[in-house]
Amino acid sequence: MKVLKIFIILFLVTSFLELKSDEVNDVVKNKILKNIRCLICQGQSVYDSESEFASSIKLIVDRKISEGMKEDSIYEFLREKYGDWIIYDPELNKNTYILWLLPLLLFLLGGAIIKKKFKFKS
């Protein structure tokens, strides 16, 4: 009877852990799919799209996660196949440095102007 109880507890714990890991994988998968552009759709992510391209990408992302590939490696894989355009969140490179640095530059410029104005007033 005691052995049976232990067996049931072990079974429940392993099932729970398996469910938990599936849940984690789903969260990661959805996060990735929301950050991938559907290349044949108008302003839709792969997550939102039901197109054939999107469903192939969903399958491949699912497979890569099951193989243990990390989020960044999946983005890198897709970037290698389709270029930077497939990722919504662009990384800093020679094509995107203006996009990343312009807000910072404007912020610094604005700050300098404000500081100068205050200095004059005081």
Place this chain on the structure above:
Amino acid sequence: MKNKFSLFIIVIFLSFCFVIFYKGLNTPNNYTPKVNEKKNIPTFKAKDFNSDSYINSDKIFEENTFYIVNIWASWCVPCRTEHPLLMQLSKNESIKLIGLNYRDNFNNAKNFIDDFGNPYSRILIDKDGILGVEFGAYGVPETFLIDKNKDIIKKFVGPINQEIVNEIKLIIK
């Protein structure tokens, strides 16, 4: 003097913004695939259309020749228009054609080949489109030209035409 300097800064700033926005507006807001980028062929395992067995990519591209990978499907209308050109290309001995049957019904694909002819030395089944993604394809038909070093040297999006066939012939000559 100070006013002139402020005006100069404002003009520079506005010109900068104008150039950025003008450039942004002129850039198309849709995906334009890079067609001349050299890439290695992906390594994969695929199901053979005729023998139903699985085969490795290194076995598929083992010969020292040019290869064409053509992604096609029986339901794809533009594939029908390019098919006679693929038949024409298949007669060339310096090139081998590999067909990637994309998200298709086996019987429909078989009927398509029986009706229009088989230009392919081998057909692979891509039931869920994953092989297409490995090649960096996003639709059907798409055609990839692979050189003797097993690099993808050209990518043709959409149905091929006589001009493209001539271009391929010129490259493999």
